[in-house]
Amino acid sequence: MSLLSVENLQVRYRSAGREVHAVNGVDLHIDAGETVGLVGESGCGKSTLGKTILRLTPASGGDIRLDGTPITHLSQRALRPYRRRMQMVFQDPYGSLNPRQTVGTLLDTALKVHGQRDAAERQRRLADIVARVGLPAAALGRYPHEFSGGQRQRIGIARALVLAPELIICDEPVSALDVSIQAQILNLLAELKQGLGLSYLFISHDLSVVRYFADRVLVMYQGRIVESADHASLWRAPRHPYTRALIAAVPSLDPERRRRVVPIHDAARTATAGGCAFRARCPEAHARCETEAPALRLTGPQHHVACHL
Amino acid sequence: MTSPVLQVEQLRIGFPRHQAVHELSFTVGAGETLALVGESGCGKSATALSLMRLLAPEAQVQARRMTLGDTDLLAASPRQLRQVRGKRMAMVFQEPMSSLNPVMTIGRQITEVLRRHERLGAKAARTRAEELLELVRIPEPRRCCDEYPHRLSGGMRQRVMIAMAVACQPQLLIADEPTTALDVTIQAQVLELLDSLRRQLSMGLLLITHDLGVVAQWADRVAVMYAGRLVEQGTAQQFFVGSGPRHPYTRGLLQSTVRLDGDQHYRNSRLQEIPGSIDSALGEPGCSFAPRCPDSRPACRLAVPPLLAERPDWLLACPVTATTGCRA
Numbered sequence: 001m002s003l004l005s006v007e008n009l010q011v012r013y014r015s016a017g018r019e020v021h022a023v024n025g026v027d028l029h030i031d032a033g034e035t036v037g038l039v040g041e042s043g044c045g046k047s048t049l050g051k052t053i054l055r056l057t058p059a060s061g062g063d064i065r066l067d068g069t070p071i072t073h074l075s076q077r078a079l080r081p082y083r084r085r086m087q088m089v090f091q092d093p094y095g096s097l098n099p100r101q102t103v104g105t106l107l108d109t110a111l112k113v114h115g116q117r118d119a120a121e122r123q124r125r126l127a128d129i130v131a132r133v134g135l136p137a138a139a140l141g142r143y144p145h146e147f148s149g150g151q152r153q154r155i156g157i158a159r160a161l162v163l164a165p166e167l168i169i170c171d172e173p174v175s176a177l178d179v180s181i182q183a184q185i186l187n188l189l190a191e192l193k194q195g196l197g198l199s200y201l202f203i204s205h206d207l208s209v210v211r212y213f214a215d216r217v218l219v220m221y222q223g224r225i226v227e228s229a230d231h232a233s234l235w236r237a238p239r240h241p242y243t244r245a246l247i248a249a250v251p252s253l254d255p256e257r258r259r260r261v262v263p264i265h266d267a268a269r270t271a272t273a274g275g276c277a278f279r280a281r282c283p284e285a286h287a288r289c290e291t292e293a294p295a296l297r298l299t300g301p302q303h304h305v306a307c308h309l
Numbered sequence: 310m311t312s313p314v315l316q317v318e319q320l321r322i323g324f325p326r327h328q329a330v331h332e333l334s335f336t337v338g339a340g341e342t343l344a345l346v347g348e349s350g351c352g353k354s355a356t357a358l359s360l361m362r363l364l365a366p367e368a369q370v371q372a373r374r375m376t377l378g379d380t381d382l383l384a385a386s387p388r389q390l391r392q393v394r395g396k397r398m399a400m401v402f403q404e405p406m407s408s409l410n411p412v413m414t415i416g417r418q419i420t421e422v423l424r425r426h427e428r429l430g431a432k433a434a435r436t437r438a439e440e441l442l443e444l445v446r447i448p449e450p451r452r453c454c455d456e457y458p459h460r461l462s463g464g465m466r467q468r469v470m471i472a473m474a475v476a477c478q479p480q481l482l483i484a485d486e487p488t489t490a491l492d493v494t495i496q497a498q499v500l501e502l503l504d505s506l507r508r509q510l511s512m513g514l515l516l517i518t519h520d521l522g523v524v525a526q527w528a529d530r531v532a533v534m535y536a537g538r539l540v541e542q543g544t545a546q547q548f549f550v551g552s553g554p555r556h557p558y559t560r561g562l563l564q565s566t567v568r569l570d571g572d573q574h575y576r577n578s579r580l581q582e583i584p585g586s587i588d589s590a591l592g593e594p595g596c597s598f599a600p601r602c603p604d605s606r607p608a609c610r611l612a613v614p615p616l617l618a619e620r621p622d623w624l625l626a627c628p629v630t631a632t633t634g635c636r637a
Contacts, residue, residue: 035575041492041493041494042463042492148586148587148588149349149586150586151586178348178349178519178587179348179519179521179562179565179566180348180561180562180565180582180583181348181583181586182565182567183565183567183580183581183582183583184582184583184584186567186575186580187579187580187582190575190579205492205493206567207493207569208566208567208568208569209567211567211569211571211574212567212573212574212575212580213575215576231574235569245494246493246494247569248497249493249494249496249497250493250522250569251496251497251500251520251522251523251525251526251527252522252525252526252568252569252570253521253522253525253549253563253566253568253570254525254549254550254570255525255526255545255546255549255550256550257570
C-alpha cells in the first residue's frame with residue numbers, strides 16, 4: 001500500500017468572480033521512501049495540490065489517503081495525528097517562520113501542540129534536530145532574522161522534522177536560494193531522507209533540480225497531470241509536447257549545445273472548455289485536440305501521458 | 310576594436326553601514342553581452358543602479374571613471390542624466406509588474422518615452438509604440454497599447470518593459486535578472502529577444518544574472534563578483550568550453566550547479582557544495598572567499614588578492630590558482 005494516495009482530487013475556488021479550477025482530477029501516490037517530483041510552471045496548481053494534500057486548502061472533491069486512511073473529511077481534531085506524519089517545507093523560509101519567536105520556541109511549540117509533555121524529552125529532541133540539519137546548538141536561542149537564507153531554510157526543515165513525520169511536502173525548497181546554497185540544502189534533504197526513511201513530494205519549477213532529486217516525476221499543466229514517469233525514462237524519452245518544450249527551454253551550460261527555440265506560444269489563457277488545455281500553445285495540436293480532452297494513458301512501463309499523439 | 314560603450318574604472322559604492330562594491334572595473338563593447346554573475350548580496354544590482362544613477366542619496370558612489378560613450382555619468386547633472394536615461398542607456402528590471410505604472414495604459418507608458426526623448430507628436434509616437442510592441446513580438450500590438458499592465462501575463466509585461474527600454478535605441482541596455490520571475494519556456498523567448506535586439510541595434514548588453522546556463526547561452530564575456538569585488542573575468546568560451554574558470558569560487562559555482570543534461574541523481578551522487586555562506590567574509594581582512602575556499606592558504610587571510618591578468622582577456626584575483634608568472 002502506498003504511504004499517500006490521492007484520487008481524482010479537485011480544487012476549485014472563486015477568484016474575482018471567476019471560477020478557477022486549480023486542481024482538476026489529479027491521481028497520485030507516493031510509496032514509503034520514495035521522492036516524487038512535481039514540475040510545472042507558475043499557476044499550474046502544483047502548490048495548491050501540495051497544500052490540499054496537507055489539508056491546508058480544502059478539497060472540492062476526490063479522496064486523500066494516508067496509509068490507507070481517508071483524511072479528506074476528517075475534522076481538525078481528528079486530523080491532528082495525521083498532520084504529525086505529514087509536514088511541509090516552504091519556499092520562503094523567512095515568510096514561514098514567526099519573527100518574534102526564537103528557533104527553540106518555534107520548534108518546541110510544535111512538540112507541545114502535538115502532546116509531548118516531558119520538557120526534558122523535548123529539549124533532547126530539539127538538540128538532536130538542530131544538529132541533524134547542520135545548525136549549531138546555539139541556534140536555538142536566536143531569532144530567524146539572525147540567520148542567512150540557507151540557514152533559515154535549515155530551520156524550516158528542522159521545523160518540519162521535529163515531529164518525526166514520514167512524508168514531507170517540499171514546495172520549491174531551494175528556489176529562493178543561491179546556487180552555492182542550493183546544493184547544501186539538496187544534500188541535506190537527501191541525507192535526512194536516508195537517515196530517517198522519509199518520503200518527499202518535491203514541488204519545483206526547476207527541472208534540473210527535479211531531475212537530480214526525484215525517483216518519479218509528475219508534470220502538471222493547468223491543474224492536470226499531463227505526464228508521469230520514472231525519472232530515467234522521463235528525461236530520456238519525454239512524450240508530452242509540453243514536457244519536451246520545458247526540457248528544451250532550460251539553458252544548457254554547454255554553449256556549443258545551441259538552444260532550440262521552442263515553438264511554444266506564450267501562455268495564452270484561452271478558455272479550456274473541452275479539448276486539451278495545452279492545445280493553444282502546442283506545436284503539434286490537431287483537430288482532435290480541440291474537441292476531446294486527452295486522458296492519462298499508459299505508454300510504457302510506468303510511463304503515463306495525456307496526449308492524443 | 311572600437312572604444313567600449315561603457316567604461317567603469319575602480320567603482321566603489323558605500324552605504325552607511327557597509328561597502329557594497331570595492332574597486333570594480335569593467336567595460337561593455339557595442340553589440341557585446343557582458344554577464345555580471347554572483348550571489349545575492351554580492352553587489353551586482355547596486356552596480357547596475359549606480360550606472361543609472363538611481364541609488365538612494367545616502368549611497369556614496371565613487372569611481373575613477375564611469376563613462377557612457379563620452380558622457381561622464383558621475384559628473385552629469387540631473388538634467389543631463391534625464392537625457393541619458395531611457396535614451397542612451399536603459400534598464401530592464403526583474404519584476405515587470407512593479408516597474409510598470411498600473412494606472413497607465415501600455416501605450417501611454419511607451420509613448421511618454423518617445424515624446425520626451427524623440428520629440429515625437431502624439432500620433433507618430435503611437436505608431437512607433439505599436440511598432441515596438443511588434444518588435445518584441447507581442448501579438449495584436451494595437452490592442453495591447455490600450456491595455457493596462459495587470460491584463461498581461463508576466464512574459465508579456467517583460468516584453469513591454471523591453472519595448473520601452475529599446476524605444477530610443479539605447480547604446481547600453483542593463484538587464485537585471487530579466488527572466489528570474491518568468492517561467493522557463495518564457496525565459497528562453499525573452500532572452501532570445503534581447504539577444505536579437507542587441508544584434509539588430511548593436512547595443513551593449515549588461516546582463517545581470519545568477520543563472521550560469523543563461524550565461525553560457527547568451528553572454529560573450531563573464532564577470533564574476535564575490536562580496537563586492539570582481540574575482541574573475543573571462544570569455545564565456547573559456548569558462549564553459551575551454552579549460553574552465555580558475556577562481557575557486559567560480560569553479561565551485563559551476564560544480565554545484567545541477568545540470569539538466571547531466572546524469573547525477575541523489576541516489577548515486579552527492580552534489581558538490583560550497584560550504585558556509587557569503588556572510589562569512591564580513592569584517593575579515595584578506596580574500597573574502599577564503600573562509601569558504603577549498604584551496605585557501607594562510608596568506609589568503611592577510612591581504613585582498615589583486616586582480617591580475619592571467620591572459621590578456623582573462624582576469625583573476627587568486628594567487629593560489631593563477632598559473633602565469635605575473636603573481637603579486
